[in-house]
Amino acid sequence: MTAPEIAGAEASGAAAAAPEHLEGRGAWFKKLPVVHQLRQSVGLQRGMLIAGLVLTAGFVLVAVLSPVLAPFGWSQLRDLDGAFGAQQPPSAEHWFGTTVGGYDVLSRVVWGARTALLVVVVAVASSIVVGVLLGLVSGYFGGWLDRMLVVVADAIYAFPSLLLAILLAIVISGGQSSMWGGIFAAALSITVVFVPQYFRVVRAEVVRVKQEAFVDSARVLGTGHWRIMTRHVLRNSTRTLPLIITLNASEAILTLAGLGFLGFGIEPTAAAEWGYDLQRAVADVTSGIWWTALFPGLAIVMAAMGMTLMGESLNDLSDPRLRSRARSRKVAGAVAATSVEADTSVAPVDTAEPKQKGDDA
Amino acid sequence: MSAVATITDLAVSFATDAGPVRAVDGVSLDVQPGEVLAVVGESGSGKTVTAKTILGLLPATATTRGAVVLTGRDGRTTDVINVPPAQLRAARGRDVAMVFQEPSSVLNPVYTVGWQIAEGLRAHGDVSKKEARARAVEVLRTVGIPDPEHRVDHYPHQFSGGQKQRIVIAMALVLDPSLIVADEPTTALDVTVQAEILDLLRTLRDETGTAIVLITHNMGVVADLADRVAVMYQGKLVEQAPVGDLFADPQADYTKALLKAVPKIGEGRARAAERAAARTEEWKAGEPVVEADGLTITYPGRFRQPAFTAVDHVSLQIRPGEVLGLVGESGSGKTTIARAIAGLTPVSDGSLKVLGTQMRGAKGRQLKGMRPRLGFVFQDPATSFNPLLTIAECVAEPLVVHGRFASPEAARGRVDELLEAVQLPRSYGDRFPHELSGGQRQRASLARGLALDPELLIADEPTSALDVSVQARVLELFSELQRELGFACLFVSHDLAVVDLLADRIAVLYRGELVEEGIGEQVLGSPHEDYTRRLLASLPVPDPVAQAERREALRVLHAG
Numbered sequence: 036m037t038a039p040e041i042a043g044a045e046a047s048g049a050a051a052a053a054p055e056h057l058e059g060r061g062a063w064f065k066k067l068p069v070v071h072q073l074r075q076s077v078g079l080q081r082g083m084l085i086a087g088l089v090l091t092a093g094f095v096l097v098a099v100l101s102p103v104l105a106p107f108g109w110s111q112l113r114d115l116d117g118a119f120g121a122q123q124p125p126s127a128e129h130w131f132g133t134t135v136g137g138y139d140v141l142s143r144v145v146w147g148a149r150t151a152l153l154v155v156v157v158a159v160a161s162s163i164v165v166g167v168l169l170g171l172v173s174g175y176f177g178g179w180l181d182r183m184l185v186v187v188a189d190a191i192y193a194f195p196s197l198l199l200a201i202l203l204a205i206v207i208s209g210g211q212s213s214m215w216g217g218i219f220a221a222a223l224s225i226t227v228v229f230v231p232q233y234f235r236v237v238r239a240e241v242v243r244v245k246q247e248a249f250v251d252s253a254r255v256l257g258t259g260h261w262r263i264m265t266r267h268v269l270r271n272s273t274r275t276l277p278l279i280i281t282l283n284a285s286e287a288i289l290t291l292a293g294l295g296f297l298g299f300g301i302e303p304t305a306a307a308e309w310g311y312d313l314q315r316a317v318a319d320v321t322s323g324i325w326w327t328a329l330f331p332g333l334a335i336v337m338a339a340m341g342m343t344l345m346g347e348s349l350n351d352l353s354d355p356r357l358r359s360r361a362r363s364r365k366v367a368g369a370v371a372a373t374s375v376e377a378d379t380s381v382a383p384v385d386t387a388e389p390k391q392k393g394d395d396a
Numbered sequence: 397m398s399a400v401a402t403i404t405d406l407a408v409s410f411a412t413d414a415g416p417v418r419a420v421d422g423v424s425l426d427v428q429p430g431e432v433l434a435v436v437g438e439s440g441s442g443k444t445v446t447a448k449t450i451l452g453l454l455p456a457t458a459t460t461r462g463a464v465v466l467t468g469r470d471g472r473t474t475d476v477i478n479v480p481p482a483q484l485r486a487a488r489g490r491d492v493a494m495v496f497q498e499p500s501s502v503l504n505p506v507y508t509v510g511w512q513i514a515e516g517l518r519a520h521g522d523v524s525k526k527e528a529r530a531r532a533v534e535v536l537r538t539v540g541i542p543d544p545e546h547r548v549d550h551y552p553h554q555f556s557g558g559q560k561q562r563i564v565i566a567m568a569l570v571l572d573p574s575l576i577v578a579d580e581p582t583t584a585l586d587v588t589v590q591a592e593i594l595d596l597l598r599t600l601r602d603e604t605g606t607a608i609v610l611i612t613h614n615m616g617v618v619a620d621l622a623d624r625v626a627v628m629y630q631g632k633l634v635e636q637a638p639v640g641d642l643f644a645d646p647q648a649d650y651t652k653a654l655l656k657a658v659p660k661i662g663e664g665r666a667r668a669a670e671r672a673a674a675r676t677e678e679w680k681a682g683e684p685v686v687e688a689d690g691l692t693i694t695y696p697g698r699f700r701q702p703a704f705t706a707v708d709h710v711s712l713q714i715r716p717g718e719v720l721g722l723v724g725e726s727g728s729g730k731t732t733i734a735r736a737i738a739g740l741t742p743v744s745d746g747s748l749k750v751l752g753t754q755m756r757g758a759k760g761r762q763l764k765g766m767r768p769r770l771g772f773v774f775q776d777p778a779t780s781f782n783p784l785l786t787i788a789e790c791v792a793e794p795l796v797v798h799g800r801f802a803s804p805e806a807a808r809g810r811v812d813e814l815l816e817a818v819q820l821p822r823s824y825g826d827r828f829p830h831e832l833s834g835g836q837r838q839r840a841s842l843a844r845g846l847a848l849d850p851e852l853l854i855a856d857e858p859t860s861a862l863d864v865s866v867q868a869r870v871l872e873l874f875s876e877l878q879r880e881l882g883f884a885c886l887f888v889s890h891d892l893a894v895v896d897l898l899a900d901r902i903a904v905l906y907r908g909e910l911v912e913e914g915i916g917e918q919v920l921g922s923p924h925e926d927y928t929r930r931l932l933a934s935l936p937v938p939d940p941v942a943q944a945e946r947r948e949a950l951r952v953l954h955a956g
Contacts, residue, residue: 248780249790252844255738256794257760257767270784 069277069345072352084348090341097145098152106130107139109146109307122324132326135315136303144330146307150218151288151338157222158229158287159280165226166233171272173234174241175264185238188231197293200224204299217301217308221294225287232279240272247271281346285339292335309335398467399426400574400607401450401492406462408445408454416459419445421631423462427575427607432597434610434622434639436654438863439834442631447577447611451494452476452484466491469574489516493568495578499560503552509536509563510548516570535566538603540596558589562596572604579611586725586890591934591950594621613863615658616936619643619943627651639940657868658938659893661920667875668900668916679715683752685852685884686714686737690746693732706732708908709746716851719878719885721899721916723892723931728905730888731775734856737886738772739763751851768798771845771883775857777837781829787840788825791815794847814843818873835866839873846877853878853885859894871897892935896920904928929953 069088076084097104112118123133131140173181191199203224207216244250245268253263294300295310303311309331316328408420420442427433437443448454449464464476468491474483493516496502504512513535514528523531529548536544539562541555552560561581568576578597582590598621601608610622618625618639625642627635627650635648646652693707707729714720724730735741736748736755743756753766774780781790791811792804801807812822818839829837838858845853858874859867875898878885889895895902896916903913904927912925923929933950937943 248774248776249782251740252772252774252780253782253793253797254740255767255770255772256797257764258793258797262797266785267782271782 069349072349076348076352080348080351083344084352087341087344087346087348090337091345094148094338094341095152098148101145101149105142105145107142109138109143110304111139111142112137122319122327124324125326131330132324134312134327135319138303140312140326140330143307143312144309144334147309147312147331147334148338150214150301150306150308151291153218154222154225154291155284155287157218158225159284161222162226162229162233162283163276163280166230167237167269167273167276169230170234170237171241171264171269174238174272175245175260175268177242181238184234188234191227191231196228197290197297199228200290200294201297201299203227204294214301214306217305221291221300222287224294225290228290229283229287232283233276236275236279237272240275241268244268244271278346278349281342281349285342285346288335288339288342400429400467401425401427401609402463402465402467403446403450404463404465406446406449406460406464408442408449408458408460410455411457411459419458419631420449423628423631423633425626425633425636427609429574429607430601430605432601432608432610432621432623434612434618434625435628436612436615436618436625437628438613438654438865440630441628443611443628444579446628447494447579447609450476450575450577450609451488451492452479453494466575469572486520489520489571489573491573492575492577493571493573495561495565495568495576495581497580498584499557499564500552500584502564503560505552508549508551509555509566513548513563513567513570516567520571531570532566535569536563538569538600539563539566541566556589557585558592561585561589561593565593565596565600569600569604569606573606575607575609576600577609577611580613581610582617583612583614587892587934588725588930590617591936594936595947597621614936615655615864615938616943619938619940620936620947627654643938643940654865655938657865659868659871659891659897660937661893661896661932661935663893664897664899665917665921671900672915679717682716684713684715684749685718685751686712686886687749688712688733688746689748691733691736691743691748692745693729693736693741694744706908707736710905710908710910712903712910712913714852714884714886716884717882718901719887719899721895721902722886722888722905723890723895723902724905725890725931727907729908730890730905731856733905734854734886734888737852738770738854739767768794768848769851771848771850771853773838773841773845773853773855773858776861777834777841778829778861780841781837783829786826786828787815787820787832790829791825791840791844791847794844798848800848810847811843814847815840817846817877818843833866834862835870838862838866838870842870842874842877846881846883849881850883853883854888855885856888857890858887860890867894874898892920892932904931 073081073084073088107114119129119133119137119139121133121135121137123129125132129139129141131144133139134143169184173184200221201224204220207220207223250263250267253267258267291300291308292310292313295308295312296314298311298314300311301308312331313328313335316324316331319325319327403423403425406420406423407418409416409418423442423446425433425435425446435443435446445454445458449460450466454460460477462477466474466476466487468474468487472491474487474491476484476487479487503509510529510532513532514523514525517523517528517531533544533548536548541547541559541562547555552563555563561584565576565581581597582593585593594617597608597610600606608621610617612618622639624636624638626633627642627648629650635642635646635651637647642651643655646655689711691707691710692705694703694705697703710729710733712720722730722733732741736743737750739750739755739758746756748755751766751769753762755763781787785793788808788811789804791814792801792807795801795807795810796804801810804811808825811825815822815825820836820839820843824832824836824840829840832840838861841858845855855874859870862870871894878898885898887895887898899916901914902916902919904911904919904925906927912919912923912928919928920932923932930950930953933946933953937946
C-alpha cells in the first residue's frame with residue numbers, strides 16, 4: 036500500500052480503527068519491540084525505560100569495544116616499564132588500581148563486560164531455541180508428552196538453580212576452562228535453568244492461541260500441523276518473550292558472577308570475569324583495599340540493573356492496564372468511526388465507497 | 397415532578413495510545429420519573445459511555461465535560477461529574493443503580509446472593525443482619541425468584557442465566573433508587589428468557605415507579621419496553637421521540653436506515669417459495685451434500701460426571717445448492733453440529749456423511765479430500781483472522797494450503813477477484829485484520845470461505861457479532877453470492893428473522909434434539925411444536941403496536 040492510499044483511507048475515515056498502525060507502517064523501526072514501547076511511554080515509566088536502555092547500551096558498547104577501550108590485556112601482568120605490582124591503589128597509570136594477582140582492575144572490568152555479554156547472548160539464544168520449540172510442541176499437541184514435559188520443567192524449577200548450574204559447569208567443562216569452554220559451560224548451565232521459563236510462557240500462550248477461531252479456521256482448511264504451528268500459532272505466542280529475555284539476561288549475568296565467585300567460572304588467564312575478581316578481592320576488603328572489589332561489583336550491579344529496569348518497564352508497558360498515558364486536559368479528539376461501514380446505506384458519512392470503487396475500475 | 401436525571405451537553409473523550417478519542421459529543425437528555433428511556437445505537441455510538449457517565453463509572457483515562465444531575469427520591473441533587481468521590485458513592489445505589497449485560501460475571505461466585513444483595517444496604521448505612529436479610533428476601537420476591545426465603549442462601553451458580561439476571565436486578569432495586577440504568581440487560585440471554593426479563597422490568601417500572609434507562613441495540617426490545625427513544629450515532633444524539641412516533645415516523649435519516657435494516661420474519665418467504673418451485677424431482681433424488689442420521693455428539697464428563705450429550709439423535713439433510721437454517725437457543729447444540737460437519741468435533745454415535753465422506757471416526761488423512769470442498773465462516777470476524785497476516789495473506793491461505801498457488805503473492809490475482817466478489821476494494825488486501833471494521837472483516841471471512849469454490853459453506857452465526865445495519869448488508873451479500881455460486885449452506889443462527897431471510901428450510905434445535913424441520917412457511921408460519929411457537933412468540937418485533945399484541949398472545953400461550 037502506498038502512502039497516498041493510506042492518506043486517502045485515513046481521510047475517508049473508513050480505516051479509523053487504528054491510525055497508529057497505519058502511521059507506523061511508513062516507519063518500520065517505530066514498530067520494533069523496544070522502540071515502539073519507548074514511544075508509547077510517559078512519565079516515570081519512560082524514565083525507568085530510558086535509564087535501563089542507557090545502562091544496557093553502555094554495557095553492550097563497552098563489551099563490543101573492549102579491545103579498544105581496555106588499556107591492557109585481561110591477563111597482562113607487566114608492560115614495557117616492568118611488572119604492575121600487586122594491590123596498587125588507583126593512579127594515573129592504573130585508573131582503578133591493580134588486583135592481588137597483579138592485574139589492571141580497569142582492564143579486567145572492561146574485558147569482563149565482553150565475557151558477560153557473550154554468556155548472556157549464548158545462554159538466552161540457546162534457551163529461547165530449546166524452550167520455544169518444546170513449549171510449542173508441548174502446548175500444541177498436548178497429551179502425555181505435554182504432561183511429561185511440564186513435570187520435568189517443574190522439577191527443574193524446584194531444584195536450586197545455582198546448584199544446578201554448578202553441577203553442569205563441572206560436567207561440561209570438567210573443572211578446567213578455556214575462554215570459550217568457560218563461556219559455553221556457564222551459558223549452557225544457565226540455559227538449563229532458563230529453559231523451563233520459556234517453555235512455560237510459550238506453552239501457556241500456545242494453549243490459549245490454539246483455541247482461537249483463526250486456528251480453527253486453518254484446521255477446517257486442512258492445513259498441516261507444522262504450518263499451523265509455525266504460521267498461525269508461534270507468531271502469535273511470542274508477545275511476552277522480549278520481556279523474559281531482558282529479565283533473564285540480568286539473571287544470567289548474576290548467575291555467571293555467582294559461578295565465578297564460587298570458583299566454577301573461567302580461569303583468569305582465559306578471560307576476564309567479574310565474579311572471579313570479586314572472589315579474589317574478598318580478603319582485600321578487610322585490609323582497606325577497596326578498589327579491587329568496588330569496580331567489578333559496580334559493573335555487575337550496573338549491567339544487571341540496566342536490564343532489569345528495561346525488562347520491568349517493558350512489562351508495565353505491555354499491559355494496557357499498567358501503562359500510564361498522557362491524560363488530555365480537556366475533552367478532545369475526533370469521534371472514532373463506529374462499526375458502521377462507510378458504504379452501508381445507513382451511514383450518513385458516505386465518502387469512502389465511491390472513491391474506492393474508482394480504485395477498482 | 398422534575399426529571400430524575402438531566403444530562404446537559406455531555407462530552408467524553410478517552411486517552412488512548414493513538415491520542416484522545418471522543419466517545420460522546422454534546423449529548424443532552426433527561427429522564428422523567430417512572431419512564432423507560434431507551435438509548436439505541438450501534439457499537440461505538442457512545443450509548444454505553446453515556447450510561448456509565450450517569451453512574452460516574454468511567455475509567456481514569458476519560459475526560460468529561462458538561463453536567464449529569466441526578467435527583468433522588470428525597471429531592472437531593474447530585475452532579476455526577478463535578479461531585480467529590482464520597483458523595484458520588486452515596487448517590488450510587490440510592491439515586492441510581494445499574495443492571496449489567498452479563499449476569500454471570502457480575503455476581504461474585506463465592507458469596508451467596510443474599511449477601512450480595514445486602515451489600516448494597518450495608519454500604520449505605522447501618523443495618524442489622526436480620527433486617528438486611530429480610531430486605532433481600534423481599535426484593536428477591538419482587539423480581540420473581542420462587543421460594544426466596546430458601547433461595548436467598550444459594551450461590552450464583554445454582555441459578556439459571558435468567559434467574560441470575562433477576563438477581564442482578566434485585567441488587568439494583570434493593571435501595572429503591574429513582575433510576576435504574578440497564579446496559580443491554582437481555583443481550584446475553586436467549587429470546588424466551590429475554591421476554592421474561594423485559595416483562596419483569598415493565599412490572600417493576602409500574603409498581604415501584606423507578607425510571608429506567610435502557611441501553612440496547614435491539615429495536616425489538618425497544619419496541620417492547622420503551623416509552624421514549626433516544627437514537628445515538630457517532631457520539632451524537634440524532635433523534636429523540638416517543639416510541640410510537642419513532643417507529644411510525646422516524647425523522648433522522650440514520651433512524652430510518654436503522655429501522656429499515658432490522659430483519660423481520662416473513663421477508664424471505666417469497667424468495668424461498670420461488671426457489672422451491674424451481675427444484676426438480678431429479679434434484680430431490682440426488683445425493684445430499686450433508687446427510688446426518690441419528691447423529692449424536694457427547695462431550696466426556698469430568699471427574700466421574702456423566703458425559704454431556706450436546707447433540708442427540710439428529711437427522712437432517714442438505715441437498716446441493718440448498719440453504720438450511722439451523723436455529724436454537726444457546727446450548728441447543730447448533731454450533732456443535734456445524735463443527736462436526738467441518739470435522740472440528742468428533743462424532744460419537746450415528747452417522748454423518750459430508751460430501752460423501754463418513755465423518756464418524758474419520759482421521760485427518762481421510763478428510764483431506766473433502767476439505768477443499770468445504771468452506772467455513774466463523775462467528776466472530778475479529779478472532780477468525782490471524783492478526784499478524786494481511787487480509788490478502790489470510791484469504792490466500794486456503795489456496796496455498798491446497799496447492800493451487802505456490803505462495804500468497806502468487807495467489808494475489810485470485811485473492812483480488814475474491815475481495816471484489818465480496819465488495820471489498822482490492823487495496824484492503826494489504827491491510828491487517830484490525831484495520832477493518834467488523835462488517836468488512838466478515839466479508840473478508842466470506843471471501844476466505846469461498847476461496848476454493850466450495851460445494852458446502854458452513855456459516856456459524858456469521859452476523860451475530862455485527863450491528864444491525866452491517867448485518868443487513870452482509871446478509872444481502874451472502875444471499876447474492878449464494879444465488880450466483882450455488883453452494884449448499886448450513887446457516888446457524890439464534891435469530892429466527894435472519895434465518896428466515898436466507899434459508900430454504902429451517903431446522904429448530906432444542907436441547908440437542910431436532911424438534912421441527914421444514915420450509916420457512918411451515919416452521920415460522922404454522923409451527924407444530926410448542927417450543928417453536930414459544931420461540932416465535934418471544935421474539936420481539938420492531939413495532940410497538942404489533943409487539944403489544946404479541947405480548948398479549950405470549951401471555952395466553954404461557955397460561956395455556
